[in-house]
Amino acid sequence: MRTRAFSFLLCVLVLSATTGGAAAGEQSPEPRLRAGAATSNVTPALGGDIVGGWAPIPATYVHDELHARCLVLDDGQGRLAIVVVDSLGVPRHVVEHAKALAVRHTGIPAERILVSATHTHSATSALGSRWSPAEYEQAPALDPYQQFLATRIADGIRRAVANLRPAQVAWGRGAVPDEVFNRRWHMKPGPHLRNPFGGTDRVQMNPAVGSPDLVEPAGPTDPEVAFLAVRGTDGRPIAVLANYSLHYVGGVPQGHVSADYFGVFARTLARLLGEDRADSTFVAMLSNGTSGDINNVDVRGGQPKLPPYERMERVATKVAAEVYKGLQLLPWRDQVTLASAQRVVTLRRRPVTPDLQAWARAALARPADAPAHPRERIYAERIQGSGGAPPTLDVVLQAHRIGDLAIATFPFEVFAEIGLEIKARTPFPQTFTTSLANGSEGYLPTERQHALGGYETWLGTNRVQLDAARLMTNTLLGMLADLKAQATSAGAR
Structure with missing residues (x-):
């Protein structure tokens, strides 16, 4: 019985080395994705x-x-x-x-x-x-x-x-x-460059399609x-x-x-x-x-209006x-x-300065139907909320x-x-x-x-x-x- 068991074990080791197991000195197969x-x-x-x-x-x-x-x-x-x-x-x-x-x-x-x-x-x-x-x-x-x-x-x-x-x-x-298309455009001077805070920007986001004030895109x-x-x-x-x-x-x-x-x-x-x-x-x-x-x-125009x-x-x-x-x-x-x-x-964080806080209070104190800028109240609320x-x-x-x-x-x-x-x-x-x-x-x-x-x-x-x-x-x-x-x-x- 012992001889038979030993012979069986030897066969298993030989088969493993030749068919499935890694022989001494061999690397196991690299993992697949x-x-x-x-x-x-x-x-x-x-x-x-x-x-x-x-x-x-x-x-x-x-x-x-x-x-x-x-x-x-x-x-x-x-x-x-x-x-x-x-x-x-x-x-x-x-x-x-x-x-x-x-x-x-x-x-x-x-x-x-x-x-x-x-x-x-x-x-x-x-x-x-x-x-x-x-x-x-x-x-x-x-x-x-x-x-x-x-x-x-x-x-x-x-x-x-x-x-x-x-x-x-x-x-x-x-x-x-x-x-x-880059949506930020350099524009000719005009009211379209005003911002909600009372200042003037140099570029406008999403200007009117076909605007005569377009100059060039502000970026790639x-x-x-x-x-x-x-x-x-x-x-x-x-x-x-x-x-x-x-x-x-x-x-x-x-x-x-x-x-x-x-x-x-x-x-x-x-x-x-x-x-x-x-x-x-x-x-x-x-x-x-x-x-x-x-x-x-494309604010230069030419795009068809679609459903x-x-x-x-x-x-x-x-x-x-x-x-x-x-x-x-x-x-x-x-x-x-x-x-x-x-x-x-x-x-x-960009600081909310006392001047900005005062601007927000003044903007929100104005009648809702008479803002100084169309987005004034939105940004005043954001300033206060921050x-x-x-x-x-x-x-x-x-x-x-x-x-x-x-x-x-x-x-x-x-x-x-x-x-x-x-x-x-x-x-x-x-x-x-x-x-x-x-x-x-x-x-x-x-x-x-x-x-x-x-x-x-x-x-x-x-x-x-x-x-x-x-x-x-x-x-x-x-x-x-x-x-x-x-x-x-x-x-x-």
Whole structure:
């Protein structure tokens, strides 16, 4: 019996060495990539405020549902979760609650979870009492919709983890230059350059189409459509994450809830890939690039007037077609290294001076139907609502690496020239920037743009130190350099 048992054991060891096990001195096979994707419906009940315009409008009709679209990647060493939410903006404390739920259930570290908002202007707000002193409490309570949204974001990440399967990735870029326009214009002198605070700007946001006072745009555009594609080893698409620097499109009737062109892109790309079936688990997502000063309106004129929703359909179809075209000839990889970096940066808030406080009191004392400027009362209320805020604001910056593709993030509406600088100076072969990520802190102009004035620079639209863009850009470039150095030293893929 002992001889028979010994012979059986010897056979097992020989078979293991020759067919399945690693012989002495051999390395075990490198881990292959896995990926999973899922969507969560985050459409709120009717009646909540849509805050995409100057004044809140109650939601009365849902044209198309809002979603949190989720992708999870696993390289065998760790996981990375990316979520794109159909929302004007999601505050940091709501994002952090969602991440805490996801961490509890999946173990993915919070610094490896990226949550960004698309910035659709036709979604019920997740911002809460944005201009009240409650905003500045250490741990503000979540309102019912914020609680629902955070839970559904976490649910989407959990479901994407449950869908993990062997996968391959590819990345690339195209361009759609004819749908992006810088919305800030140098103008001839005139009353159109007055601001709510009694001063005069040098540029105007969204001047009248065909205005004889137009001089030239105040900044560039970024026409690039960047994308990360994920498919199963059977060739079936799992997800596509794209990035385009266009604020939103609009053309939505009053009171309508819509994901704007971001949602149309997701549906259109699914159709192009043959994944528009009821049983498909494919997820397409479009994140907002650096579009703080970019829109879809050519103020020089010539654009046709279109019915509601038609323009966003046209824009999304072009962007989806560009991604689809780019997917055809890409090299696919089933081994890539994932890496992430996160830093919390402390910024100074722009001070609400005694002079500004006096201006706000005087503005609000005037009859509501006789303001000195059409936006005077709005900004006076914002100045008053910001009273009691601490002098600093902590913001989260992230950088993520997926092979030779890098993603940088800001919790702001970032100007195009900032994103272009990061693309020009990145150490990676390809990098794109996601705005309104891990928070929603208003506009982020450069110092040059601050000097020109205009809506995006007004206190109440922008809230942080004037050189914040430079400080954060340099920080992110340093984070990207660190990720690149780590990859080089480790011989990562």
